[in-house]
Amino acid sequence: MSTAYLNGDYLPLEECKVSVLDRGFIFGDAVYELIPVYNSKPFYLQAHLMRLARSLEQTRINNPHTEDGWKQIINKLIETSGLEQLSVYLQVTRGVAKRDHAFPEDITPTVFAMTNSWPAVNTGMYKKGLTVITAEDMRWDRCDIKVTSLMANVMKKQQAAENNADEAIMIRDGSVLEGSATNVFIVKEGQVSTAPKNNLILPGIARDVVVEILNENNIPLFEQAATQAQLTDADEVWITSSTKECAPVTIVDGEPVGSGTPGELWQKVYDLYQQRKK
Numbered sequence: 577m578s579t580a581y582l583n584g585d586y587l588p589l590e591e592c593k594v595s596v597l598d599r600g601f602i603f604g605d606a607v608y609e610l611i612p613v614y615n616s617k618p619f620y621l622q623a624h625l626m627r628l629a630r631s632l633e634q635t636r637i638n639n640p641h642t643e644d645g646w647k648q649i650i651n652k653l654i655e656t657s658g659l660e661q662l663s664v665y666l667q668v669t670r671g672v673a674k675r676d677h678a679f680p681e682d683i684t685p686t687v688f689a690m691t692n693s694w695p696a697v698n699t700g701m702y703k704k705g706l707t708v709i710t711a712e713d714m715r716w717d718r719c720d721i722k723v724t725s726l727m728a729n730v731m732k733k734q735q736a737a738e739n740n741a742d743e744a745i746m747i748r749d750g751s752v753l754e755g756s757a758t759n760v761f762i763v764k765e766g767q768v769s770t771a772p773k774n775n776l777i778l779p780g781i782a783r784d785v786v787v788e789i790l791n792e793n794n795i796p797l798f799e800q801a802a803t804q805a806q807l808t809d810a811d812e813v814w815i816t817s818s819t820k821e822c823a824p825v826t827i828v829d830g831e832p833v834g835s836g837t838p839g840e841l842w843q844k845v846y847d848l849y850q851q852r853k854k
């Protein structure tokens with residue numbers, strides 16, 4: 577039974593209980609993070625903690641811990657997990673209050689964290705490449721905040737699953753923005769593009785890693801959203817996230833991407849991503 581953290585206590589996951597009046601349960605009034613851990617070391621921890629702080633600030637939930645406080649919780653959970661490759665999930669809800677959309681000022685946030693063993697990236701799947709569908713983006717316009725209210729993302733991912741696809745790529749007003757739980761990169765004639773960081777996408781940490789790799793290797797990158805036609809016409813498509821890292825997409829809406837196999841540039845970026853984990 578794995579050890580989790582709830583409001584100051586470390587206890588078995590099954591024993592973690594929160595009130596049904598918790599606004600995270602009632603309204604999805606909460607933010608979260610998922611941090612990959614390789615060789616017992618959290619990957620890009622600072623970036624995850626900065627994004628968490630921003631999510632809290634934007635939703636006006638009091639940040640219950642300093643950066644050091646967060647690091648202590650994360651490190652203790654890593655230690656007690658006995659695992660070397662894992663993920664740490666953190667969630668902060670606004671807290672418990674009488675049900676009312678408007679929130680009281682003096683409310684104490686609920687802090688929950690758990691670990692999960694790492695489903696090592698399925699390299700077999702990456703040899704063949706992933707399958708995606710496109711779908712209309714029906715989310716609100718603050719997709720830059722990592723909130724737990726993910727109904728639209730859940731419905732889109734389910735639509736993908738029911739169509740035997742690994743991900744749904746969301747299109748808003750003709751622009752290719754991101755997947756239901758991933759960012760999207762497109763390659764055409766050696767040039768890479770991805771949607772810019774604004775209110776319409778989550779600023780993914782794996783996206784940052786890939787952008788760093790591209791910049792360091794002088795591979796041209798344009799932070800500009802592609803059109804659906806450009807997606808269909810791409811030589812390569814990649815999706816990135818902390819769990820998928822950088823994955824090649826070889827089928828979009830039933831049609832092969834480029835040659836229908838993972839591309840050369842993807843392989844290069846993927847290998848450099850793996851090196852960063854050491």
Ligand code: PLP
Nearest residue numbers: 757758759778780781782817818
């Ligand atoms: N976009 C969305 C909508 C997400 O939910 C996620 C991850 O959960 C990502 C992108 C990728 O973010 P990260 O690379 O930080 O895991």
